Amino acid sequence: MEYQVVGTDAVRLDAVDKVTGQGLFVADIKLSRILSVAVVRSISPHAIIDHIDMEGAAIAGVYAVVTGEGALCVAGEKEVVRNSKKYLCGSCIADQPPMALGKVRYAGEPVAAVVAESIEIASRAAEKVAVHYLPLPHVLDPEEAIEADAPIIHEDLGEYRILPTFKPEPGTNVYHHYVLTKGHAEPTLDKADYVFTHEFFYPHVSHAQLEPHGCIAHWERSGELSIHCSSQSPWYVRAMLAKIFDIPYHRVKVTVPYVGGGFGGKSDVTVEPLTAYIASFVPGYPVRYILTREEMFVGSVVGRGCRASVTTGVGSDGKITAVKTRLLFQGGAYGDSSINIVTAAGHNCTGPYEIENVRVDSLGVYTNTPCVGAFRGYGHPEVHWMMDRNLEIIAHKLGVDPWEFKVKNLLQPGSENALGQVIEEHDGRLRDCAEFVYREVKDPPLPRSPHGLVGYGFTPFMKSPVIPTNAASCATLRFEEDASVTVAVSAIDMGQGSTTALAQIAAEALRLPLAKVRVVRCVATEYTPYEWQTVASRTTWTAGNAVLRAVENAVSTLKGLAAAIMSVNAEELEYDGQTVFAGGDPTQGIPLRNLCMGHLGAKGQATGGPIIAYGYYIPPGLTFPDPKTGQGNVAGEWTFGCQGVVVEIDRRTGQIDVRKMVTAIDAGKIINPVLARGQVVGAMVQALGAAMMEAIVYGDNGRIRNSSFTDYKIPACQDFVDTEIVVEFLETPFPKGPFGARCLAEHGTVGIAAALGNAIFKATGIDFYELPITAERLLMKMKERERHRCAENLST
């Protein structure tokens, strides 16, 4: 099928706003009487809050000093307000107060806040809040946190409100234990020809969004709560605030202007409950809280953090017979924002391989660290780091070619994945993706330097969105008087280009030029229709389908109106973007402009009215996982692909030069090739940068040692300026997607760390089990091996 708009490199609709600095972000919003907030954060990773002295902070210009227990309000008459209610946030597991209550569970947790007329006054006053702690033993590592004598971080775990599909283990630090079983893993492992066990670690990393998290909360005198925030999930924010503060949903208004990067770290809720809680003590005043860069490490969410152990059984024919995996997620002090990552990682931890016998125990473990949240890839990079490195190491140990070994076991149409779902042709051409990447990397170039060691690696991958079974996307479509079109969705364009892609889908379906369609930029729960969340790489798919349905409904209304006027059956009518007509003759039809606001007859008689249409989409057929096996139709979609990396390593310094990075992905129809490529390249760079230099480092005292860009290094343009970047899209149409489009967003992050690890091995013979692979770590391992070899030579 030939498309006019879909499949073209349309220029991003937000480009001019952002390039010229005109785009409005939360921090740009000016409101009269707005107050500022400074937050006092815990210096202790785990402690009882003995008492808090607030009096000293009540300096001129301060309106309120807030703690988890209540507040000292000093705006008018000095007054102590105590909470009668214990607020707890969380939709899957309600375990987190907006501000620490009774105890602190990580260094950096908000303990108190000062609201003042300026940020300077608030900051100065915040220094005068004295918090007295009674320290408790703390635990940072999930392996230690599941030991019997580990300090318990949530004594009340058994009493929290929790959704039935999640399995906490009260009395321990395990807030969710997902089990997946297929076949009989343990007996098969006992009989396997070869059995290997390997352990891996993926540390906490920072999303490092350009725009910090921020929120303006205003408890209006009318009793309504108005929120402006930098969020991927305005409806989720609304639901959470309505629930914890017990107000009707329609009286909470959440507005999201431009968002400067999310990567999952602005999904669920982050600073909104805290800001709304603080603002509740100064009703009538908008209260603004924008995180500093340093606060973003502790005040939003961090990503990843996983200790993984995998035991693999392999037959003498090279087929994988069984896999047994234990994943321990270092979930941080509160579990709600990571609980689904635990499940998603469990679903996907076999990688894109056909394995008959599987046992997965995926555990979300509380630790005295900042909370983990969604991060581009959502558990998939962690498990692919584990599984693909594992297979690569097994291939080396067995003396077989990793390519042959992996390809022999790849999922293919007809095979059953670990969840019991049968893979179909239209799920995408995994094998072709793998072959493309392998061809691209397997004959690496000569080293640039005489000290260079060159190696390549490749990692086939899969990803599925983990979403509630009724996760809905909605769209409304409105014709304007000149027959131009405004589409409203609540999908957030945080830089990924969804506004442009959705406009292209609408224009194509309406057979209008792109310039005739506008998708609203500002999402407001007051005006734009429901969207579950902008996460899981699903906007093009689900919001795209909602837009398509809105178009269908709009066209159907147009035809109905035209049918009434022309006295024919609506089914006989056609629509070509300009006219609704019968008998195949557009010249005898009614122009769109004479229908879209209702029809005006020759004598002035009005028929019909302005056309506004609505569409929604919920992925069909999803179920909860089976309580016993963990299997089921829990993944709405699969996207398959493969990634490769070619590195050159300086044997003198350990410095890693990425010569080439490749992704081939079967993403169905590509709506906008240049934006799609941008997504994949950005994801590869972000994930590769993380794999080479990023990790949040905790001191023994539980505090982050590198919570600023001075010592938390992310890739800069210099890092990959000489890297050849190849992105190949295979376009097997996805029957459930708009114009055949499939999920495509986070996927570029999934396999890249493992591909890097494999490439390093190929170049140096050194296996990494832990990220990041820095020049320092690589050099020290090479030196250690040198010393080892020298010692061996001496002894022989």
Add this chain to the structure above:
Amino acid sequence: MRREFVYLKPKSMAELFAAAGEYAAPVFIAGGTDVFVDIRANTLKPSAVIDLKGIDELSGVERRGEDIFLGALTTITELEESGLVMEHFPVFREVVRVFACYEIRNRATLGGNVARASPCADFPPVLMVLSATAIIVGPAGEREVALEDFFLGPRQTVLAPCEILKCFRLPAVKKRAKYLRVGRGKGMDLSAVSVAVALDCEHRPGEVKIALGAVAPTPIRAVCAERAIQGEPRRTDLAIAEVVRDVRAISDIRGAAEYRVEMVQCLLRQILSEIFAA
């Protein structure tokens, strides 16, 4: 953290010393690219910040007799754009290339880079191997200190509370010099290890000076390695072995001590081979 302090910008030395005397431990700034990071991090809590940029005598690059004088307020960009500097000391270009980013190079000054006494600062090792001296001015007048005697510890120098750096004096001697450093990626970063070497080709032919950054509490001259090399390429291995005795590295977030030792040796070997090969 936002912090309030008194900000002063004197227009002459006399005004400066008068103002400085009024506050306990005032903090001097030139570009402010390092001081404000510390103020923001709450590790520096000054009551007064005195901006030196209004004092003309601290600026300028000029040749007087056999020496070249670099004003303390010379920005990194000015250094790069000075024909006089680049003609005599092309090694500065190697420092500039790895020093921060455009925005910071436009503000940060040579004086600030030295006076802030960061163990990992980029310019001190190069200034040391170029035999630079620091000219210090205070209420009591001027004094001159060799750069290797300038640093006392991290963030500690021989500057008295009311003294400032006025300029650097570098002998206009032709030297073959090189600077190498390593950070954590290819983008902007503080150095984890740096090495500067200069071979005198004119004044004392064959004299080699070696200085190191980020491997001791201060930038240092590598005296053991210098003693070993004696200007002879064939003694390189000995110098590489000896430089370990110069290093007093610590392990921190930017690198483990053992890694720093490895890298000092690696960078020194690379520089010596290039210098002797030229």
